[in-house]
Amino acid sequence: xxTRPDQTTDPRSPTVGADGYHWPDANGHFGPYGGMFVPExxxxxxxxxxxxxxxxxxxxxxxxxxxxxxxxxxxxPSPLYHAERWSRELGxxxxxLKREDLNxxxxxxxxxxxxxxxxxxxxxxxxxxxxxxxxxxxxxSATVAAxxxxxxxxYMGEVxxxxxxxxxxxxxxLGAEVVSVKSGSRTLKDAxxxxxxxxxxxxxxxxxxxxxxxxxxxxPAMVRDFQSVIGRxxxxxxxxxxxxxxxxxxxxxxxxxxxxxxxxxxxxDAEVAIHGVEAAGDGLxxxxxxxxxxxxxxxxxxxxxxxxxxxxxxxIIETHSISAGLDYPGVGPEHAWLKDSGRANYVAVxxxxxxxAFHALTRTEGIIPALETSHxxxxxxxxxxxxxxxxxxxxxLSGRGDKDxxxxxxxxGIKL
Amino acid sequence: xxxxxxxxxxxxxxxxxxxxxxxxxGDPSPEVTVPLMHRMVAAGADLIELGVPFSDPIADGPVIxxxxxxxxxxGVRLRDVLDMVRRFREQDSETPVVLMGYLNPxxxxxxxxxxxxxxxxxxxxxxVVDVPPEEGHDLVEALRAENLDLVYLxxxxxxxxxxxxxxAVASGFVYYVSVKGVTGAGNLDVEGxxxxxxxxxxxxxxxVGVGFGIKDADDAARVSAVADAVIVGSAIxxxxxxxxxxxxxxxxxxxGFIAELRQAIDTASHA
Numbered sequence: 197x198x199t200r201p202d203q204t205t206d207p208r209s210p211t212v213g214a215d216g217y218h219w220p221d222a223n224g225h226f227g228p229y230g231g232m233f234v235p236e237x238x239x240x241x242x243x244x245x246x247x248x249x250x251x252x253x254x255x256x257x258x259x260x261x262x263x264x265x266x267x268x269x270x271x272x273p274s275p276l277y278h279a280e281r282w283s284r285e286l287g288x289x290x291x292x293l294k295r296e297d298l299n300x301x302x303x304x305x306x307x308x309x310x311x312x313x314x315x316x317x318x319x320x321x322x323x324x325x326x327x328x329x330x331x332x333x334x335x336x337s338a339t340v341a342a343x344x345x346x347x348x349x350x351y352m353g354e355v356x357x358x359x360x361x362x363x364x365x366x367x368x369x370l371g372a373e374v375v376s377v378k379s380g381s382r383t384l385k386d387a388x389x390x391x392x393x394x395x396x397x398x399x400x401x402x403x404x405x406x407x408x409x410x411x412x413x414x415x416p417a418m419v420r421d422f423q424s425v426i427g428r429x430x431x432x433x434x435x436x437x438x439x440x441x442x443x444x445x446x447x448x449x450x451x452x453x454x455x456x457x458x459x460x461x462x463x464x465d466a467e468v469a470i471h472g473v474e475a476a477g478d479g480l481x482x483x484x485x486x487x488x489x490x491x492x493x494x495x496x497x498x499x500x501x502x503x504x505x506x507x508x509x510x511x512i513i514e515t516h517s518i519s520a521g522l523d524y525p526g527v528g529p530e531h532a533w534l535k536d537s538g539r540a541n542y543v544a545v546x547x548x549x550x551x552x553a554f555h556a557l558t559r560t561e562g563i564i565p566a567l568e569t570s571h572x573x574x575x576x577x578x579x580x581x582x583x584x585x586x587x588x589x590x591x592x593l594s595g596r597g598d599k600d601x602x603x604x605x606x607x608x609g610i611k612l
Numbered sequence: 613x614x615x616x617x618x619x620x621x622x623x624x625x626x627x628x629x630x631x632x633x634x635x636x637x638g639d640p641s642p643e644v645t646v647p648l649m650h651r652m653v654a655a656g657a658d659l660i661e662l663g664v665p666f667s668d669p670i671a672d673g674p675v676i677x678x679x680x681x682x683x684x685x686x687g688v689r690l691r692d693v694l695d696m697v698r699r700f701r702e703q704d705s706e707t708p709v710v711l712m713g714y715l716n717p718x719x720x721x722x723x724x725x726x727x728x729x730x731x732x733x734x735x736x737x738x739x740v741v742d743v744p745p746e747e748g749h750d751l752v753e754a755l756r757a758e759n760l761d762l763v764y765l766x767x768x769x770x771x772x773x774x775x776x777x778x779x780a781v782a783s784g785f786v787y788y789v790s791v792k793g794v795t796g797a798g799n800l801d802v803e804g805x806x807x808x809x810x811x812x813x814x815x816x817x818x819x820v821g822v823g824f825g826i827k828d829a830d831d832a833a834r835v836s837a838v839a840d841a842v843i844v845g846s847a848i849x850x851x852x853x854x855x856x857x858x859x860x861x862x863x864x865x866x867x868g869f870i871a872e873l874r875q876a877i878d879t880a881s882h883a
Contacts, residue, residue: 223746233715233742235671236778237789240769379677385668392670397793399769496715496742497668509689510720512667 216464219533224413224500227536229529232412234499238392241399246414248319253421258314265310266425269343270300272307274426276433276590282560289443289583291576293563293593294430296454303566303595304426304454305336309405311422313340316403323347323402327391329356329384329450330520330568331363332595333407338372348372351390353383356520363599381514384524388498408451409528412499416528423457430590431461438588444469444579447592448571449489449542450522452531454594463539472531473575475517476544486515487544488527489535502529518547518603519567521595545574553577554597554604566595567603615708615736616761616784619658620819620840629836629877631656632821633870634712634845636663636679637696638688640856646699648863653707655867656874661739661843664693664713671741673796675846678853690717690726694733701734708736710763710784715743715751723754730760737761737784745781752781765789766812766820768804779816785841786818791825796846798825806838829876836877844873 219226232242252258266272275295283291296304309326316324324341326348328334334350341348350372357364357376367374380386388411395404409416409423434442445462447455449472462468477485485491488503495504497512505513505525517523534540545553550567553574558564565573572591580589597604605612613621623630633652637645649660665683669676690713697709711730718726718740730738737760743751745764755762761784766775769792778786790805791798805822812820822835823843832842848866855862 231747232744233747234744235741235767235789236744236765236774237671237767237769237792239744239746239774240767240771379674380667380681389668389670393673393794396671397797399792493720496719498670499742501719504716506716506720508720509691510666510717511684511689512716 219530220413220417224417226530226533228494229502229532230413230416230500232499233496233501234412235396237396237399238412241395242412242414248315249414249418252315252318258318262311262314265314266307270306270310271298272425273429274298276430276437279561282557283580285560286577286580288580288585289587289589290585291580292434292442292588292590294426294458294590296426296592296594297563297565297569297596301332301336301339302598303332303336304423304457304592305333305407306339307425307457308407308419308422308453309333309336309340312403312405313344313346316346316405317344319403321401321403323349323398324405325349325351325391325394325402326405326407327351327384327387328407329353329387329523330599331356331360331367332521332599334372334374335363335366335370337405337407338367338370341372342370349394350374351377351387351394353377353381353387355382356384356387360520360599385512392498408453409456409530410451410498410500410502410526416500416530419453420456420460420530423453424460426454426457426592427459427461430458434588434590441465441468442590443583443587444471444589446471446473446572446576446579446589448473448522448568448594449527449531450475450486450524450568451526452528454592456528456530458590458592459534459540470534470540471575471579472540472542473571474542474544475519475522475571476546477516477518479546480544484516485544486517486522486524488525489531489542490544494532497526500529502526502532503535518550519571521566521568522571543575545571549574551604551607563593564597565593566597567600569594614759614761614784615706616659619708620785623658629839630658630821630841631870631874631877632659632661632841632843633657633848634661634663634843635848635852636665636676636683637693638665638683638686639679639849639852640682640859641686642688642692642696644859644862645696648866649700650703651863651867652870653704655870657707657870659708659710659841661710661712661845662693662697664690664711664717666714666717669714671794673794673846675796675850675853679849682856690721694729694735697735698733709734710737710739711735712739712741715740718751723750724757727754727758727760731758735760737763739763739765739787741765745777748781763787768792768808772811772815775812775815779818782816782818784818785821786812786816787843788812788820788822789824790822790835793824795824800825800831800835802834802838805835809838829872832873833876833880836880842873842877
């Protein structure tokens with residue numbers, strides 16, 4: 197397995213290892229999850245993508261270019277910060293924050309868009325499309341497209357366009373065309389539908405950069421591999437800092453790309469507990485949430501089988517979360533598998549718990565986290581006090597909170 | 613012999629091309645669909661494709677997306693669609709009916725339970741848009757156990773190997789998507805279609821229907837010269853949409869359009 201600490205910049209993560217964790221299988225399945233549930237027209241481009249991805253992962257030039265971009269453009273490795281004051285306040289385990297918020301564009305999303313855009317260029321594609329909810333993946337896609345001189349179209353639900361104006365403007369500044377999607381619930385899932393429709397229509401020149409570990413194979417594995425730089429670095433940094441592996445990992449899960457990125461290099465380390473945190477919105481009991489792993493059921497959406505928010509007739513239902521980035525009715529198929537296999541524990545925290553954690557971290561450490569990230573922080577405030585002071589937790593600080601100023605201010609009754 | 617195979621055999625003997633209209637079940641309201649199906653048959657439809665509404669129709673263009681939203685807003689679900697077929701069968705035991713939709717509503721009902729319920733209702737086959745042969749094993753088994761046909765899409769991007777692979781599991785007929793794109797999109801390139809159909813026929817021994825992008829009688833006539841069936845969806849659904857506020861006019865107008873298509877196809881077939 198390519199998860200040893202000395203391989204911190206190797207993006208490869210063999211899907212079939214000599215021992216240990218080896219998912220997905222050759223057809224992109226994680227146990228019963230994942231797969232390629234797409235219309236026939238997309239099978240050929242997906243096969244093409246799969247071949248290109250497998251080829252370039254072993255290509256020294258590609259790996260070198262990716263490493264140099266991650267270092268010089270994204271700013272990697274990201275720091276691992278010991279939040280001593282917050283740890284002391286919580287009175288239990290020592291908390292370390294993996295600072296993905298310090299990446300260029302302010303979140304983990306760019307680890308993946310850099311990788312996929314480099315792949316797009318090698319495949320000779322001149323046009324990039326992406327879906328976005330809160331706008332972070334859209335900004336990260338528009339950013340790499342600007343840098344590489346590629347045309348970029350970002351699909352965004354009409355509802356999200358209205359509530360994330362600043363990010364829409366950022367994307368337009370970067371030269372992207374933002375298409376407001378008016379179908380269905382007019383949110384992230386509909387943006388994804390529309391991006392897939394675009395791809396079906398323009399497969400000859402277009403590369404679809406999916407922003408999370410969902411979609412048809414090879415996306416869940418490919419996005420995981422690009423994001424697992426988070427976990428590889430964190431693993432090496434913890435070993436260097438504390439001389440051993442962390443006792444627990446915590447990350448928020450919407451589609452689940454920052455979480456898989458942190459978790460994946462630790463999956464074979466049985467002594468490391470893994471916690472994924474979904475959005476409970478108003479509370480799981482109210483039905484107004486975005487927690488398919490905690491309160492959904494298996495089904496097929498957006499090209500893969502996974503846990504979904506669906507009604508008894510298999511129609512996808514609307515989700516609710518204070519955090520636009522977690523407001524998605526599905527979740528990456530690998531999380532579904534890690535849940536069923538028992539390797540990871542999935543929990544959910546409410547909007548108000550996440551907000552409390554948002555304020556707590558801001559006040560005690562001077563770090564303003566994204567609302568998505570605040571869900572992971574909220575669970576850590578419950579977990580840390582149950583652990584000893586010589587134990588450690590690594591939290592993926594997946595993004596910064598600048599984009600959420602309006603939302604939080606509004607809740608405090610302040611108009612910015 | 614299945615109703616679908618029987619229909620193609622009969623038309624083949626007469627050297628005629630089949631006409632397959634698509635409508636979304638329950639659009640614009642549930643009570644419209646069954647009478648509309650009968651009118652379409654009377655006007656010359658040989659097989660009816662009934663769209664099963666799903667919240668996230670990734671292969672559909674705006675016209676069928678909106679039809680889906682209208683049907684869903686009226687509460688039309690897979691069970692209701694099966695019920696419509698059951699009622700259609702009370703007066704028509706001849707015309708094949710194929711359900712077209714997405715996997716999730718079937719998945720949640722259970723593949724076996726769906727196949728049994730579909731058979732019992734009088735459905736002849738299913739086309740599940742987001743299930744390629746790679747993922748279709750369970751569904752194929754379940755439908756086969758109930759003697760239902762599983763219709764597969766073929767695309768301009770399907771190479772020889774994929775065509776063979778689909779031919780190994782498809783039954784009833786195969787549906788060639790004539791444009792790269794979603795339903796209702798693009799411009800028809802009949803010569804390109806003809807070339808691809810030759811490639812398909814060399815590898816699959818089933819009738820080949822052509823759809824996605826056939827907008828009018830002229831398109832239908834041109835396609836009928838090369839295909840075993842002409843499939844028309846968005847052009848019909850678009851007419852239904854225009855009459856959504858006066859649903860009583862829908863059967864008449866749609867039947868008029870079907871008759872026009874029928875005549876164009878028959879004239880071309882005999883040309």
